[in-house]
Amino acid sequence: xxxxxxxxxxxxxxxxxxxxxxxxxxxxxxxxxxxxKELTEAGLLMEGKTLRLSPDGRARxxxxxxxxxxxxxxxxxxxAYDEFRGVNREFKSLISQWQLRHGEPNxxxxxxxDAAVLGRLDxxxxxxxxxxxxxxxxxxxxxxxxxxxxxxxxxxxxxDTTWLTRPIIDSYHTVWFELHEELIGAAGLTREDExxxxxxx
Amino acid sequence: xxxxxxxFMTRVTSDAARPDLGRDSVIPLDGSSRLPREALGxxxxxxxxxxxxxxxxxxxxCLITDVCAMxxxxxxxxxxxVWPDVLEKLRWLESETSRTFGHGxxxxxxxxxxxxxxxxxxxxxxxxxxxxxDAVQQALGSHASPEFAADTRSRFRAMYQRxxxxxxxxxxxxxxxxxxxxxxxxxxxxxxxxxxxxxxxxHHGLDGTGGTAVVVQAMxxxxxxxxxxxxxxxxxxxxxGADEPLGEWLPGAQGEDxxxxxxxxxxxxxxxxxxxxxxxxxxxAAKELERLGRDVxxxxxxxxxxxxxxLQTRVAKRSPQAAVRLALxxxxxxxxxxxxxxxxxxxxxxxxxxxxxLQPETRLAATLLATGLPASPxxxxxxxxxxxxAALDAADEDQDVILVxxxxxxxxxxxxxxxxxxxxxxxxxTSHAAVVSREIGRPAVVGCGAGVAAALDGRSITxxxxxxxxxxxxxxxxxxxxxxxxxxxxxxxxxRRVLGDVxxxxxxxxLTAFRLAExxxxx
Numbered sequence: 001x002x003x004x005x006x007x008x009x010x011x012x013x014x015x016x017x018x019x020x021x022x023x024x025x026x027x028x029x030x031x032x033x034x035x036x037k038e039l040t041e042a043g044l045l046m047e048g049k050t051l052r053l054s055p056d057g058r059a060r061x062x063x064x065x066x067x068x069x070x071x072x073x074x075x076x077x078x079x080a081y082d083e084f085r086g087v088n089r090e091f092k093s094l095i096s097q098w099q100l101r102h103g104e105p106n107x108x109x110x111x112x113x114d115a116a117v118l119g120r121l122d123x124x125x126x127x128x129x130x131x132x133x134x135x136x137x138x139x140x141x142x143x144x145x146x147x148x149x150x151x152x153x154x155x156x157x158x159x160d161t162t163w164l165t166r167p168i169i170d171s172y173h174t175v176w177f178e179l180h181e182e183l184i185g186a187a188g189l190t191r192e193d194e195x196x197x198x199x200x201x
Numbered sequence: 202x203x204x205x206x207x208x209f210m211t212r213v214t215s216d217a218a219r220p221d222l223g224r225d226s227v228i229p230l231d232g233s234s235r236l237p238r239e240a241l242g243x244x245x246x247x248x249x250x251x252x253x254x255x256x257x258x259x260x261x262x263c264l265i266t267d268v269c270a271m272x273x274x275x276x277x278x279x280x281x282x283v284w285p286d287v288l289e290k291l292r293w294l295e296s297e298t299s300r301t302f303g304h305g306x307x308x309x310x311x312x313x314x315x316x317x318x319x320x321x322x323x324x325x326x327x328x329x330x331x332x333x334x335d336a337v338q339q340a341l342g343s344h345a346s347p348e349f350a351a352d353t354r355s356r357f358r359a360m361y362q363r364x365x366x367x368x369x370x371x372x373x374x375x376x377x378x379x380x381x382x383x384x385x386x387x388x389x390x391x392x393x394x395x396x397x398x399x400x401x402x403x404h405h406g407l408d409g410t411g412g413t414a415v416v417v418q419a420m421x422x423x424x425x426x427x428x429x430x431x432x433x434x435x436x437x438x439x440x441x442g443a444d445e446p447l448g449e450w451l452p453g454a455q456g457e458d459x460x461x462x463x464x465x466x467x468x469x470x471x472x473x474x475x476x477x478x479x480x481x482x483x484x485x486a487a488k489e490l491e492r493l494g495r496d497v498x499x500x501x502x503x504x505x506x507x508x509x510x511x512l513q514t515r516v517a518k519r520s521p522q523a524a525v526r527l528a529l530x531x532x533x534x535x536x537x538x539x540x541x542x543x544x545x546x547x548x549x550x551x552x553x554x555x556x557x558x559l560q561p562e563t564r565l566a567a568t569l570l571a572t573g574l575p576a577s578p579x580x581x582x583x584x585x586x587x588x589x590x591a592a593l594d595a596a597d598e599d600q601d602v603i604l605v606x607x608x609x610x611x612x613x614x615x616x617x618x619x620x621x622x623x624x625x626x627x628x629x630x631t632s633h634a635a636v637v638s639r640e641i642g643r644p645a646v647v648g649c650g651a652g653v654a655a656a657l658d659g660r661s662i663t664x665x666x667x668x669x670x671x672x673x674x675x676x677x678x679x680x681x682x683x684x685x686x687x688x689x690x691x692x693x694x695x696x697r698r699v700l701g702d703v704x705x706x707x708x709x710x711x712l713t714a715f716r717l718a719e720x721x722x723x724x
Contacts (some may be wrong), residue, residue, distance in 0.1 A: 014592075014611060096636070105578070191610055
């Protein structure tokens with residue numbers, strides 16, 4: 001369990017329960033526990049009801065991410081991120097049609113409508129996988145994401161649509177958003193810049 | 202098969218059977234036309250109606266909906282056939298306005314608008330200031346001022362480029378005024394089949410063969426220097442239903458400036474002070490139109506060098522509260538009957554009134570601190586926190602917390618869950634804040650603009666996620682009741698009278714039953 005992976009996982013979750021961190025990292029609970037213990041003793045993580053970064057931990061993570069970024073082929077990564085923006089627009093539109101219908105909350109009473117919206121998720125998934133593959137060539141750490149997205153997609157297909165948008169759990173939207181956050185950071189941008197430029201709309 | 206559909210089929214199946222589209226398809230809207238709304242379109246019908254009352258509406262003519270329907274059905278030469286008639290009506294506009302199209306000394310400029318029998322999104326709306334080339338700009342310059350002429354020309358070019366040419370950078374805005382006119386008319390026809398318009402019709406079960414009318418109207422200039430401007434008048438308050446006209450006035454500006462929201466408008470009282478005679482004329486016209494239209498109206502007007510012109514009127518949108526009060530008021534003065542009063546209040550209006558909400562009076566009295574996009578509905582109050590950790594701590598101590606962030610990301614979700622509502626500075630309807638707020642059922646207003654987080658931090662605020670507004674302080678939510686709110690009780694009494702013996706039925710059910718009964722009468 002390397003330091004960067006663990007710190008970044010905690011940062012993306014904000015506040016996270018111990019059991020959930022091992023689950024989201026898809027790693028052995030004992031191994032994660034000992035890594036958490038080590039980083040807590042080093043003053044990088046703070047333990048309470050939940051686990052979160054200390055200010056030192058945040059600074060350390062920023063440093064590690066900057067080091068990681070220096071090893072990237074910036075141009076190739078920017079290209080992958082630009083392609084992601086296109087799929088991201090489609091995903092966002094799908095999510096808002098799932099949640100809203102004619103400006104009102106979708107009451108999910110129209111199975112045909114819901115099925116049509118969900119049908120588009122497969123297209124999004126197929127489109128994002130190759131983009132993710134080329135981003136992973138630059139940033140191997142991202143190889144965890146295809147499996148996490150696929151796991152959420154399978155649950156949605158099995159009929160449990162809470163795995164599409166629910167926060168806290170690793171729903172498709174949660175994983176997608178964390179992935180987007182990784183890509184923004186690795187491209188040397190910030191979410192505020194991206195939001196102002198309209199790429200997170 | 203309905204009549205429109207049959208007519209449509211006869212037109213396309215036989216060339217010989219095509220009706221002669223001559224004189225009768227280009228109609229002067231001088232108040233004399235007896236054609237129905239289906240032929241003249243909404244706007245054309247309204248202009249003709251106002252002119253028949255002698256109201257000051259800029260002269261206009263219209264190409265009826267059939268012309269568009271034929272063009273869309275594949276008749277490529279229909280516009281060629283009616284063109285001589287368009288030119289003839291253009292001469293008529295020139296004589297009505299004592300101006301000339303395409304040259305000076307007093308050039309006539311035109312607006313071109315679409316007008317289906319029912320308005321719909323996605324249709325080309327308006328092109329203003331048509332008919333301007335170098336010579337016309339010169340003439341306008343010496344008649345008014347060079348600045349005015351240059352401003353008008355650049356407005357025209359920008360609008361034509363955006364609306365008619367669809368921002369196609371390879372296409373040039375034509376110089377010839379007649380080519381400008383024809384291009385705009387063709388663009389209106391084409392917009393009938395734009396994806397948005399087609400989707401709207403499909404969703405509302407509307408026939409796609411009707412086509413749209415095209416209204417060609419003489420321009421009046423609110424952007425001349427002296428005693429000119431443009432504005433919007435609502436004949437009564439559409440939020441409360443109170444009998445007080447409301448509106449906005451923007452001196453020295455043209456119609457689209459008010460609607461665009463990019464300029465700071467003055468209240469209508471400013472017009473009363475500046476030009477009392479025009480103000481009184483406007484009020485009298487509004488009263489007359491309201492009496493004849495039997496409803497509250499939304500009127501767009503311009504003033505050109507001290508002369509009032511009414512540009513457009515339509516029935517005003519209203520809050521549920523106003524819908525009930527206005528139905529009762531119009532019924533009380535005998536303008537509408539019991540059945541019409543019930544038609545004007547929908548079951549959805551009543552549903553909204555019966556659930557706790559911010560009443561219009563409370564809203565109007567409150568101080569608005571921020572506005573943004575309504576991302577997730579609901580109204581709630583609390584203390585604004587911009588720091589997630591501080592928000593979580595406060596929520597742990599049972600405080601009502603509103604999370605206010607520049608934008609949100611996954612590490613804010615814990616804070617969002619602890620908050621009662623979410624406000625952001627940046628972000629649209631599908632931003633993370635919007636998606637998550639809807640998912641966890643928190644009211645949210647997003648994209649309120651830079652500096653809002655700092656301005657709200659620590660304040661006690663009320664967030665209206667359905668309206669996209671943030672108010673100062675904790676505002677009280679109240680609901681109407683059928684028993685205790687006199688207006689609702691009065692409406693229920695009317696419903697009972699119309700429907701007969703239904704003593705204990707709730708109002709919402711009565712309104713639904715009334716609608717079903719009316720529908721089966723018609724069908």
